[in-house]
Amino acid sequence: MAKVKYYYDSETLSYRKIESSKGYITKVIVLSTLGGLLLMFIGFIAFSQFLKTPEQLAQERELENLKLNYEVLDKRLDESSHILSQLQERDNNIYRKYFEANPIPEEQRKAGFGGVNRYKYLDGFDNSAMIKSATKKIDILSKQMVVQSKSLDEIVSLAKEKETMLASIPAIMPVKKEESYVSSGFKYRMHPILKIRKFHKGMDFTAPIGTPIYATGNGTVSLARRSPTFGKVVYIDHGFGYRTVYAHMSKIATRRGRKVKRGDLIGYVGNTGRSVAPHLHYEVHKNGRAVNPINFYYGDLTPEEFLAVQIASEKEGQSYD
Known part of the structure; x- marks a missing residue:
């Protein structure tokens, strides 16, 4: 039941009942309705920031997953x-x-x-x-x-x-170790004929004339002839940038163009060319540059034998070429 409202009438000095007109009631209803709708709209906007659609939630989950x-x-x-x-x-x-x-x-x-x-x-x-x-x-x-x-x-x-x-690759000694010994190594020393200090680009193996000389690796004989300096000499091209030289032979046992394998006989120790005693002068070249032959005897020397050859090559022994 609606409450009855009164107002004080100063002329009659009494309270009189407030009579609401239909227009006033309608106006109140309209304003109340609009106010309620406005509050609902504001509340929906605010709440929608926290309540998202399933599509929005799925997209956010997908982004987080990515x-x-x-x-x-x-x-x-x-x-x-x-x-x-x-x-x-x-x-x-x-x-x-x-x-x-x-x-x-x-x-x-x-x-x-x-x-x-x-x-x-x-x-x-x-x-x-x-x-x-x-x-x-x-x-x-x-x-x-x-x-x-x-x-x-x-x-x-x-x-x-x-x-x-x-x-x-050259991997053995060119003469058997029991048939020779190292007389000069890869180093500077006094040349026996020129009498000047000169770099010796190979190793000298002293051995009797006629001692067999072997190819130290597979390859092709690129030169087999006599020269003023090396006497009877053989060059072997091993490929892969390697070449070996065998000088001062007494006899050549191969020919130019021949394919040889490691251990094949190619000649015999001699004293030809610019030499003062029977020996083999042996060189190893890599990419056109002479390298120390001592690094290429791993195929037939034990560690102890290698050490002995290394020590002998470093001594200032007799030089024969």
Whole structure:
């Protein structure tokens, strides 16, 4: 039951009942309704910030999932990059050195990723920095994998040639160790004929005339003749940048163009050319440069025998050429 409202009439000094007109009641109802609707609208707007549609919630879950996947991908890229870095180090310092291939420079492995901002198209997103970082890592990793793949292809090719290379590289003494001794090594010493201090580019093995001389590795005889300096001399091209020289022979037992194997007889110790006593002058060349032959006797010397030959080669003994 609605409450009855009164007002005080000062003229009659009494309370009189307030009579509500229909217009007033209608106005109150309309205003109340509008006020209620306004409050409902404001409440809906405010509440809608906390209450989201299923589609919005699904999109937010998908974005969070993508962000999480990007973070996982970024970590996996870092791990893959670390593994590839280790492989690159082994490739340069072990595989390529073992097969005598030049290491791949760091600039070549990481070329093509400086200067131009190639990832500008990824700017403007909420997670642009993360997306650009992952994209750049993928590009660098892909480039490095291509370079490394080509390097491994080269290593495989070299490995297939390894058996041939090992058979070709000089690996034994040119005369039997029990039939000779080292009289001069790879060093500066006084030349017995010219009487000047001169670098000796090989090793001299003193032995009786007629002592057999053997090829120290597989190869092709590139020269077999007499020369004013080396007397009767044989050159063998072993391939892979190696060449050996056998000088001062008394007799040559091979010919130019002949294929020889390690241990084949190619001549006999003599005293021909610029020589003052029977001996074999033996040289090893790698890529056109004379190298110390003592590093190429691992095929038939024990560690103790190698040490004895090394000590003998370093002594200032008699020089014969």
